[in-house]
Amino acid sequence: MNQIITISRQFGSGGRTIGKMVADRLGIPCYNKELIEKVAAESGYAKAYVEEEGEYAPRKSFFSYSFIGRGQDGLSNEDHLWFAQRKVIKELAEKESCVIVGRCADYALSEEPNCVNAFIYADKTYRIKRVAHELGISESKAKDMVNRTDKERASYYNFYTNKKWGDSRSYDLALNSEKLGIDGCVDMLIRFADINQQ
Amino acid sequence: MNQIITISRQFGSGGRTIGKMVADRLGIPCYNKELIEKVAAESGYAKAYVEEEGEYAPRKSFFSYSFIGRGQDGLSNEDHLWFAQRKVIKELAEKESCVIVGRCADYALSEEPNCVNAFIYADKTYRIKRVAHELGISESKAKDMVNRTDKERASYYNFYTNKKWGDSRSYDLALNSEKLGIDGCVDMLIRFADINQQ
Numbered sequence: 008m009n010q011i012i013t014i015s016r017q018f019g020s021g022g023r024t025i026g027k028m029v030a031d032r033l034g035i036p037c038y039n040k041e042l043i044e045k046v047a048a049e050s051g052y053a054k055a056y057v058e059e060e061g062e063y064a065p066r067k068s069f070f071s072y073s074f075i076g077r078g079q080d081g082l083s084n085e086d087h088l089w090f091a092q093r094k095v096i097k098e099l100a101e102k103e104s105c106v107i108v109g110r111c112a113d114y115a116l117s118e119e120p121n122c123v124n125a126f127i128y129a130d131k132t133y134r135i136k137r138v139a140h141e142l143g144i145s146e147s148k149a150k151d152m153v154n155r156t157d158k159e160r161a162s163y164y165n166f167y168t169n170k171k172w173g174d175s176r177s178y179d180l181a182l183n184s185e186k187l188g189i190d191g192c193v194d195m196l197i198r199f200a201d202i203n204q205q
Numbered sequence: 206m207n208q209i210i211t212i213s214r215q216f217g218s219g220g221r222t223i224g225k226m227v228a229d230r231l232g233i234p235c236y237n238k239e240l241i242e243k244v245a246a247e248s249g250y251a252k253a254y255v256e257e258e259g260e261y262a263p264r265k266s267f268f269s270y271s272f273i274g275r276g277q278d279g280l281s282n283e284d285h286l287w288f289a290q291r292k293v294i295k296e297l298a299e300k301e302s303c304v305i306v307g308r309c310a311d312y313a314l315s316e317e318p319n320c321v322n323a324f325i326y327a328d329k330t331y332r333i334k335r336v337a338h339e340l341g342i343s344e345s346k347a348k349d350m351v352n353r354t355d356k357e358r359a360s361y362y363n364f365y366t367n368k369k370w371g372d373s374r375s376y377d378l379a380l381n382s383e384k385l386g387i388d389g390c391v392d393m394l395i396r397f398a399d400i401n402q403q
Contacts, residue, residue: 013365047206063239064269094301126373128373128374171372173372173374174371174372174373175324175326175371175372175373175376175379176326176371178373178379178381179380179384179385180379180380180381180385180393181374181376181378182377183323183377183378184376186321186377186401187378187401188400189401191397191400194396194400195378195393195397195400197394198392198396199389199393202385202386202389203384203385204392
């Protein structure tokens with residue numbers, strides 16, 4: 008049976024790096040940016056649109072979302088993208104073992120018994136420093152990015168799933184990457200997946 | 206340096222059993238009911254009062270709490286108990302390595318770098334079956350207990366700490382005991398504590 012690990016993450020927590028390292032250790036692919044290309048091909052939307060709208064609450068807020076234009080099927084562009092994304096994620100999980108970072112993959116695969124859903128987080132101060140260092144920007148700019156990105160990811164997740172972003176009960180395990188370290192998180196995820204496969 | 210593991214848990218998730226097993230494996234004491242005795246001795250309150258009021262939101266709700274009688278120091282009985290409980294937990298952690306189950310120990314020890322704070326949870330259906338089986342009661346009665354106990358623990362935690370009960374960001378790791386199994390949770394907790402001590 009395919010082994011699937013999905014990773015939701017706070018911005019700057021190292022979730023993407025952890026996902027890549029877990030996939031490398033297990034010898035399976037990690038889908039992150041690659042997923043965007045597949046969803047763009049499936050949906051017909053531009054890559055930039057998929058990247059922005061497929062995980063982040065639209066700038067216009069979900070309140071005004073209620074009033075935006077819809078097709079004859081009653082669905083907005085955002086809804087079409089959501090379904091296309093879900094379809095791509097489900098097909099990937101059926102095809103092969105893999106790690107999927109972001110894009111509410113945990114929700115898309117909620118009926119997969121062999122799927123391990125993780126949430127990676129860390130203290131905000133740690134994440135701001137990490138983002139500033141990695142992107143070579145000021146801490147004040149990094150702080151804005153961290154705040155905005157988390158808020159948008161949370162709104163998108165809470166709107167499209169019936170779960171709550173960041174609440175431990177939405178996942179199978181949640182790990183503090185500051186406390187445990189990146190390598191520690193990789194170890195624990197692989198251990199969890201091992202136990203889950205037994 | 207002492208190694209402290211605190212366990213917060215949803216009712217029926219097996220958190221208490223996991224705490225005991227982790228402590229046995231590490232050869233250190235596990236404080237759960239024993240903590241109640243120590244807090245009773247410290248505070249002068251009866252054990253039954255400590256057991257009920259030291260982890261559960263009072264039946265009268267925290268709204269009416271605003272109007273209850275207080276001593277000359279402006280503190281209610283609940284507040285006195287909270288401080289006595291915190292003192293006992295801090296003293297335990299200074300004295301020896303141990304596992305502490307419940308009682309907002311994660312918050313009392315938030316300044317301890319060598320403390321690992323875990324949250325154990327599971328799907329409600331699983332917990333209801335587990336409680337009904339363990340206590341030999343009907344599933345309908347177990348369901349009431351699960352709902353009420355979780356609600357009271359959450360209210361107490363949210364009121365006395367500045368964190369949110371069950372939100373992964375309140376802990377260092379959170380584990381789904383249904384998905385991972387009791388033994389799996391024990392393994393993961395010991396592994397986390399090991400990494401944290403390195």
